[in-house]
Amino acid sequence: xxxxxxxxxxxxxxxxxxxxxxxxxxxxxxxxxxxxxxxxxxxxxxxxxxxxxxxxxxxxxxxxxxxxxxxxxxxxxxxxxxxxxxxxxxxxxxxxxxxxxxxxxxxxxxxxxxxxxxxxxxxxxxxxxxxxxxxxxxxxxxxxxxxxxxxxxxxxxxxxxxxxxxxxxxxxxxxxxxxxxxxxxxxxxxxxxxxxxxxxxxxxxxxxxxxxxxxxxxxxxxxxxxxxxxxxxxxxxxxxxxxxxxxxxxxxxxxxxxxxxxxxxxxxxxxxxxxxxxxxxxxxxxxxxxxxxxxxxxxxxxxxxxxxxxxxxxxxxxxxxxxxxxxxxxxxxxxxxxxxxxxxxxxxxxxxxxxxxxxxxxxxxxxxxxxxxxxxxxxxxxxxxxxxxxxxxxxxxxxxxxxxxxxxxxxxxxxxxxxxxxxxxxxxxxxxxxxxxxxxxxxxxxxxxxxxxxxxxxxxxxxxxxxxxxxxxxxxxxxxxxx
Amino acid sequence: xxxxxxxxxxxxxxxxxxxxxxxxxxxxxxxxxxxxxxxxxxxxxxxxxxxxxxxxxxxxxxxxxxxxxxxxxxxxxxxxxxxxxxxxxxxxxxxxxxxxxxxxxxxxxxxxxxxxxxxxxxxxxxxxxxxxxxxxxxxxxxxxxxxxxxxxxxxxxxxxxxxxxxxxxxxxxxxxxxxxxxxxxxxxxxxxxxxxxxxxxxxxxxxxxxxxxxxxxxxxxxxxxxxxxxxxxxxxxxxxxxxxxxxxxxxxxxxxxxxxxxxxxxxxxxxxxxxxxxxxxxxxxxxxxxxxxxxxxxxxxxxxxxxxxxxxxxxxxxxxxxxxxxxxxxxxxxxxxxxxxxxxxxxxxxxxxxxxxxxxxxxxxxxxxxxxx
Numbered sequence: 011x012x013x014x015x016x017x018x019x020x021x022x023x024x025x026x027x028x029x030x031x032x033x034x035x036x037x038x039x040x041x042x043x044x045x046x047x048x049x050x051x052x053x054x055x056x057x058x059x060x061x062x063x064x065x066x067x068x069x070x071x072x073x074x075x076x077x078x079x080x081x082x083x084x085x086x087x088x089x090x091x092x093x094x095x096x097x098x099x100x101x102x103x104x105x106x107x108x109x110x111x112x113x114x115x116x117x118x119x120x121x122x123x124x125x126x127x128x129x130x131x132x133x134x135x136x137x138x139x140x141x142x143x144x145x146x147x148x149x150x151x152x153x154x155x156x157x158x159x160x161x162x163x164x165x166x167x168x169x170x171x172x173x174x175x176x177x178x179x180x181x182x183x184x185x186x187x188x189x190x191x192x193x194x195x196x197x198x199x200x201x202x203x204x205x206x207x208x209x210x211x212x213x214x215x216x217x218x219x220x221x222x223x224x225x226x227x228x229x230x231x232x233x234x235x236x237x238x239x240x241x242x243x244x245x246x247x248x249x250x251x252x253x254x255x256x257x258x259x260x261x262x263x264x265x266x267x268x269x270x271x272x273x274x275x276x277x278x279x280x281x282x283x284x285x286x287x288x289x290x291x292x293x294x295x296x297x298x299x300x301x302x303x304x305x306x307x308x309x310x311x312x313x314x315x316x317x318x319x320x321x322x323x324x325x326x327x328x329x330x331x332x333x334x335x336x337x338x339x340x341x342x343x344x345x346x347x348x349x350x351x352x353x354x355x356x357x358x359x360x361x362x363x364x365x366x367x368x369x370x371x372x373x374x375x376x377x378x379x380x381x382x383x384x385x386x387x388x389x390x391x392x393x394x395x396x397x398x399x400x401x402x403x404x405x406x407x408x409x410x411x412x413x414x415x416x417x418x419x420x421x422x423x424x425x426x427x428x429x430x431x432x433x434x435x436x437x438x439x440x441x442x443x444x445x446x447x448x449x450x451x452x453x454x455x456x457x458x459x460x461x462x463x464x465x466x467x468x469x470x471x472x473x474x475x476x477x478x479x480x481x482x483x484x485x486x487x488x489x490x491x492x493x
Numbered sequence: 494x495x496x497x498x499x500x501x502x503x504x505x506x507x508x509x510x511x512x513x514x515x516x517x518x519x520x521x522x523x524x525x526x527x528x529x530x531x532x533x534x535x536x537x538x539x540x541x542x543x544x545x546x547x548x549x550x551x552x553x554x555x556x557x558x559x560x561x562x563x564x565x566x567x568x569x570x571x572x573x574x575x576x577x578x579x580x581x582x583x584x585x586x587x588x589x590x591x592x593x594x595x596x597x598x599x600x601x602x603x604x605x606x607x608x609x610x611x612x613x614x615x616x617x618x619x620x621x622x623x624x625x626x627x628x629x630x631x632x633x634x635x636x637x638x639x640x641x642x643x644x645x646x647x648x649x650x651x652x653x654x655x656x657x658x659x660x661x662x663x664x665x666x667x668x669x670x671x672x673x674x675x676x677x678x679x680x681x682x683x684x685x686x687x688x689x690x691x692x693x694x695x696x697x698x699x700x701x702x703x704x705x706x707x708x709x710x711x712x713x714x715x716x717x718x719x720x721x722x723x724x725x726x727x728x729x730x731x732x733x734x735x736x737x738x739x740x741x742x743x744x745x746x747x748x749x750x751x752x753x754x755x756x757x758x759x760x761x762x763x764x765x766x767x768x769x770x771x772x773x774x775x776x777x778x779x780x781x782x783x784x785x786x787x788x789x790x791x792x793x794x795x796x797x798x799x800x801x802x803x804x805x806x807x808x809x810x811x812x813x814x815x816x817x818x819x820x821x822x823x824x825x826x827x828x829x830x831x832x833x834x835x836x837x838x839x840x841x842x843x844x845x846x847x848x849x850x851x852x853x854x855x856x857x858x859x860x861x862x863x864x865x866x
Contacts, residue, residue, distance in 0.1 A: 421734035455740040463728045463754040464767055468736040 033193055034151050036067040036124050039089040039144040040075055040113075040189065041096070044082040050375040050411045050426075052357035052366055053487050058084065064143035064190030065113065066198065069126040073099065073113040074221075075189030076203050077106050078168040080113065081351045088115060090124065091151060103228045106351050107235050109168040109203050110216065110224045111189075130197030132217050132302050133158045133177065141181055141202050141215070143190025156181030156213070161304040164214060167204050170370060171348035172236070174220050175301070175310050180211040187213075219314070227316060237317040237338035240270030243285050243308060245296045255284060256329040262286055263326055264297040264308065270344075271400065274337040284326035289314055312338070346370065346406070347392055356441050358491045361474035362414035362481045363458070365430065365444045368392055368407040375411075376427065387429050387461050406440035410460070414485045418477040424460055424467050432459040442493060527583060529619040530680065532636050533557040533567050533605055534588060536577040550576075555677040556635050557605060558687060559618045560711065568678040568692045568702070569596040569603040570658070580607055582616060584636035599659035599722040599829040600710050601692055601702060621704040621711075622686035624789045625666060629683035633672050633691060633699070646670035646681060646699065651790040653797040654700075661722035661829030663800040664790055666701040675699060705789060709802050723805040723826025725796060727765050728754035732781045743770055743814050750783045750795070752813075764824045765813065772819065773812035774798040799826055 040063045045055040063079030065088070073088060080086055080101050087096040097120045104111040115121065133139055140155050156179040164176035177200055179192070192200035192215045200215030227233055243264035246252060257263055263284040269275050286292065288311035291299035298305045315321045315338040323334040346369040357366040366372060368391060373380045381389070390398075391407045408430045413419055430438045433447035434457055448456060456469040482490055533555040541547040557565040557580065565580060572578075572593055579588040589612040596603035607613070631646045649667040666689050668681060676694040680687045681701050689701035713719035729750040732738050738747050749770040755763045765771075772778070774795055777785040784792045787801070803809065805828035813820055 421736070423731050423733055455736060457740065465730050465753050466737075467734060468740045470736050470739070 032125075033066075033127055033191065033196065034142055034153070035091045036127050037091060037142040037144075037151055037190060038065040038067065038073050038075075039063075039151075040065050040073075040079055040099070041087040041089070042080055042083050043085040043087075044080075045084055046082045047355050048375070049355050049366070049369070049372045051364065052355040052411075052492060053359075053489070062144060062146075062186050063188040064145075064186065064202070066142070066189075066191040067121065067124045067126050068112075068198075069128075071114065071118060071121045072102060073115070074191075074201065075111050075113060076168070076201065077104050077109045077111045077351070078203075079189045080104065080111050081106070081168075086113065088113065088120070090120065103224075103233050104352070105224050105227070105233050105235065106349075107166070107169050107172045108174055108216065108220050108224055109166050110201065110221065112228070127191055127193075127198045128196075129218050129221060130194055130199045132161070132175075132219060133194050133199045135160060135304070137194060139179060139181075139192050139194045139199060139215075141179075141187060141190055141192045141213075143187035143202060145184035145186035147184065152187075154181045156211075159212075161217070161301075161306065163307045163309055169348045171344055173307075173309065174236070174313060175217050175306065176214050177217045179213050179215065181213045182211065219310075223313065223316070234317040235340040236313055237315055237319075238270070238272070238341040239279075239312045239321070239336060239338060240272040240275045240341060241266055241279055241285070241312075242268045242270075243293070243297045246284060247295045255282070255326065257284060257326055261295045262292060263295055264293050266325075268397065270341060271396075272339070272341055272343075274339070278334050278336055279323075279325070280327065285323065286326055286331065287322075287324035288312055289321055343396070354492060356492055357411070358441060358444050358493070359414070359482065359487055360444075360448050360490070361456075361469050361477050362416040362419045362485075363469075364411045364414065365408050365441065366411040367441055368409045368429065372409065372411065385427065388427065391429055391461075404439045408438050408441055408444055410458075414481055414487075416477055416481050416484070418469065418473050418481075422467050424458075424465060428465075429461040430458065431461045431464070433457070445491065445493065525685075526619075526634050526680075526682065527641055528615060528617045529559050530634060530636065530641070531557045531559065531565055531616070532581040532584065533565065533591070533678070534577075534579040534581065535571055535575050537571065538574045538576060540574070553677065556679045556690075558678075558680055558690075559616045560604075560621070561618055563606045563613060564594065565591075565605040566690070566707070566711070567603050567605060568690055569598045569601045570692060571677070572596050572603050573598070578605060580605065580612060582612065584641060585639040595714070597710070597719075597721065598831045599655075599661040600663070601658055602707060602710055604714075619680070620686045621708050622683060622688045623705050623708060625688045625703050625705065626683070629688070631668060631681050631683050631688060633668075633670055633675060633679050633681055635675065635679040642672075644670055644672035646672070649698065651703070651793065653794045659722070659724075659829040659831055660726075661724045661800060662796045663722065664703055664706055664787075664793060664797050666703040668699040668701055669697050670699055671697065672699075706800075713804060718804065720804040720806050720828070722800050722829045723803060723807065724829045725799045725824075726756050726827050727752050727763075729771060729783065729795075731783050732770065738770070738781075741768060741770055741814065742817050744817075747781055748772060749779050749781065749814065764822050765811070766815065770814035771795070771811060772814055773810075775803075775810050805829065 042061050044059050048054040063075060065073040065075030068074050086099040088099045089096055098116045099113040102112045102114045135158050137158050140153055142153055145152050159178040159180050161177050163173045165173045187202045190202045191198045192202055200217050202215045204214045206212050244267040246263055246265040263286050266279060266281055266283040288308055291311040293299055293308050297308055299308050299311045301310050317340050320335040320337050323336050325332050350371050355366055373384055376383050396403050410426055410428045412426050433444060434451045436443055436447040438444055454471055456471055457466055459466040536552050538548040539551050553571045555567050557567040560566045578591045580591045581588050589607050589609050591605050591607040594604040594606045627648045633644045633646050635642050646668040649669050652665050652667055653662055654665055655662040675691045679691045681689045687704055689703045691699050691701050693700035729752050732749055732751050735747055749772040752765050752769040752771055753767055755765050775798055779785055779795050783795050785795055787793045805826055807826050808823045809826060811822050811824050
């Protein structure tokens with residue numbers, strides 16, 4: 011479990027609540043031994059970390075928990091309620107975008123006597139919920155009770171770049187509750203998953219619509235992810251603008267302000283279209299929809315679709331309503347600006363120069379204040395170029411992550427964390443270009459150019475090739491590349 | 494210009510006429526500075542960039558030095574968007590209405606004057622040191638609550654940087670002192686001479702405009718040669734990696750720096766090209782770190798050669814390595830513009846509505862008020 015916003019369990023005094031099914035018996039303690047890669051020395055791993063979280067049994071002899079409880083896991087041990095014996099578990103499905111995971115236990119006897127918990131509906135605001143889990147501060151299961159404070163879209167910290175429907179409760183938040191069930195009337199109405207430092211009595215859980223979306227997604231045996239339309243809308247409440255667009259004088263419709271480079275969306279949607287309806291939800295002029303009595307961002311309506319489905323939209327275009335069937339697919343184009351999991355970072359080491367793709371995970375190696383210390387070019391390349399200058403966007407910008415000191419590169423003056431522009435005249439669009447440009451040249455010197463200002467460094471090719479093995483051996487780099 | 498800095502000015506900037514302009518003793522008591530050091534009060538507008546119609550009023554009191562007939566030298570910092578300038582002598586007493594004769598923000602220098610004859614009575618000009626000697630005892634002086642405050646300072650180093658008001662860079666003197674709250678043109682003195690004006694403070698470190706730099710500009714102003722500071726608009730990188738110089742086929746000793754970026758100019762073809770090796774500027778050899786040896790200051794970064802007795806539009810003679818051979822080219826220094834924050838307000842009021850910022854304009858000041866004396 012990471013140190014992000016950790017989840018908690020709301021406690022509950024069960025007196026009088028009448029849990030006939032004793033749901034606490036189906037709440038699981040999860041011990042995870044994990045190792046994360048070092049993003050600026052990608053062949054290495056951080057030390058093994060031991061952390062704990064919570065989960066609960068659902069039908070099909072599976073344990074539901076948060077993705078962040080079991081991310082980068084090397085070993086997962088699960089404990090039943092008041093049973094000292096650990097059981098080995100493994101990840102069956104993991105959804106990093108919505109921070110959910112399903113585990114299976116090698117020894118199926120683990121599930122003997124455990125009743126799978128059933129899911130309820132999206133709880134009402136002001137209704138009471140109880141969270142169950144194994145937070146820090148003790149060994150036994152803990153319960154906390156709170157009310158549903160509000161329901162809206164919130165950023166999911168585990169992925170870092172996705173927002174989904176979230177329920178806020180006033181239950182206390184403690185590390186270790188992550189993955190535990192939030193129960194109302196014997197039914198699970200959420201999975202506790204994150205809190206917010208600095209706020210008191212504020213915890214968040216993943217509600218049933220998101221959970222059901224995940225469970226339906228995996229019915230085909232793999233998790234595909236939440237699709238994205240790639241449509242950004244802005245409020246359309248300026249009367250003059252509405253008249254300009256010949257829109258009726260009502261409170262419906264939000265203007266399409268920008269589009270992600272998704273082929274279907276770019277083909278079917280235009281800037282200045284006014285989004286009137288998404289699926290069965292009318293879009294209000296402030297860009298929200300009324301979702302089960304809660305006014306939330308229209309994104310929630312898009313998130314009702316599964317990947318591969320088409321979503322019916324109604325837009326206002328050129329003075330009249332138009333119906334569109336928009337194919338919904340998963341968008342991977344912003345992967346580098348979210349936290350990445352499961353796939354080890356790619357790299358290439360040549361003559362002590364460590365090249366790796368630019369990513370949020372890499373930027374975080376600069377420390378907590380990385381936004382302040384990173385150079386402007388990296389920030390621009392990572393976050394803004396894709397939308398500001400799409401024609402010059404690179405598929406996978408590459409940085410000089412670090413330099414393993416050796417006489418062959420001892421006189422380099424280019425600082426690490428520099429964005430690579432060209433190598434031997436080849437524009438670096440992705441990491442494979444680095445490898446190809448080094449390995450294909452016959453010149454006496456390698457020339458590595460950086461952004462900005464065309465700063466460059468040179469390596470004597472013969473010396474670099476002669477040094478390669480020694481550098482790898484000296485620094486314990488098992489392979490010169492992971493592509 | 495290939496003449497060493499300290500030899501460039503055989504003539505001191507001081508003026509030979511009037512009482513008190515004669516030679517001075519090698520060292521004088523701090524109290525002797527009471528006739529040279531004055532206070533400059535500046536009332537100015539500060540803009541609120543979120544509410545541009547809102548203007549806050551700020552008043553700063555700076556130090557000024559008499560340097561010649563009716564000329565008070567101070568730093569330009571704080572003079573932008575001014576509404577009223579006044580002078581006070583002796584650290585107390587009446588304030589005299591004044592105006593800015595000229596202000597040069599890239600150089601961070603200004604000359605203030607007053608038309609009131611009474612103000613000038615009893616004052617005498619200061620002498621700017623040439624050159625600044627590291628081993629001298631240096632003190633910082635300023636008026637404080639009517640008394641002359643004198644605090645010790647120690648030489649730290651010479652650096653090359655810009656004073657945050659333009660792209661121009663020039664030599665600066667860095668001193669260490671326990672004094673606080675300075676940076677408003679307080680003179681740094683050594684013996685009987687001024688070695689610089691303090692324009693910035695960070696902790697115990699004081700940034701000072703050195704007197705030779707000041708003198709070069711005052712002298713050029715007097716002769717009508719001054720066209721503003723220039724700067725090098727190309728970007729270079731050190732050439733400490735010998736492989737880079739081999740790659741660029743430089744013959745002989747490893748030296749010079751590599752030009753990596755040259756701005757596009759619509760009107761003229763650039764003199765320099767990326768991957769040129771810059772070997773010399775005005776006869777000064779450039780090493781692989783980008784330094785040259787200055788007779789007055791020692792090792793300085795080559796950028797200082799853009800403001801070392803050179804002004805915007807002046808030629809700089811560069812020796813470069815290109816296409817396998819050394820070549821001489823002439824580079825014209827572009828003019829350093831004021832920083833964006835200094836963009837003046839169109840509705841300037843007060844004395845300076847008389848366009849005092851032009852060095853060539855005639856000084857016409859109307860006295861606005863006379864404080865009770």
